[in-house]
Amino acid sequence: MRSRGGALLVLSVVALAWAPAAAPPARPEGDKPDWRGTGVVLRLLPPPSDLHATRPVIIIHHEPITGLMKEEMSMPFLAASTALFNGLRTGDRIAFGLKETPDALLVISIERLGPGR
Numbered sequence: 001m002r003s004r005g006g007a008l009l010v011l012s013v014v015a016l017a018w019a020p021a022a023a024p025p026a027r028p029e030g031d032k033p034d035w036r037g038t039g040v041v042l043r044l045l046p047p048p049s050d051l052h053a054t055r056p057v058i059i060i061h062h063e064p065i066t067g068l069m070k071e072e073m074s075m076p077f078l079a080a081s082t083a084l085f086n087g088l089r090t091g092d093r094i095a096f097g098l099k100e101t102p103d104a105l106l107v108i109s110i111e112r113l114g115p116g117r
Contacts, residue, residue, distance in 0.1 A: 033097025033108055037065040041092045042074055044085045056082045058107055060096065068098070079107045088112065 039062030051057045056079040063072050077098070079085070084107065088094070097109035 031099070031108070034100050035065050035068045035098045035105075036095065037062045037068075037098065038093070038095050038113065039063055041088055041090055041094060043090060044088060045076075046082045046085065051076050052078065055079070056085065058085070058110075060094070062096075065098070077107045078104045079110075084108075084110045 037060075039060040041058065042061055043057075043059040045051060045057040045059070047054050047056055049057055057076050058079050059074060059076045061072075061074040062069075064070050077096075080099075088110065093113045093115060095111045095113055096107050099106045099108045
């Protein structure tokens with residue numbers, strides 16, 4: 001069952017805290033995100049971090065995500081790879097792709113956006 005809004009936020013944070021220490025899930029080439037969002041990078045946390053021992057985490061202040069979250073909010077997401085962090089800095093405006101996995105929402109793509117986009 002797919003949760004929405006605040007319940008999804010709580011589930012994502014709980015999943016970050018309790019997700020097993022495992023390698024990132026394999027992603028076949030051409031795999032498309034389930035959702036796309038835009039926001040601002042608040043923190044980049046390569047492993048290990050306070051939020052996850054073995055997985056990279058990105059904290060994003062994001063705008064509403066059509067079909068997933070109606071509210072603007074700041075929240076942590078697991079990232080598919082630390083390679084997604086290359087060239088990113090706190091404060092960068094980004095577009096990102098999310099994939100729903102059994103454990104959490106996983107950021108699978110990030111694109112830096114210019115100011116005002």
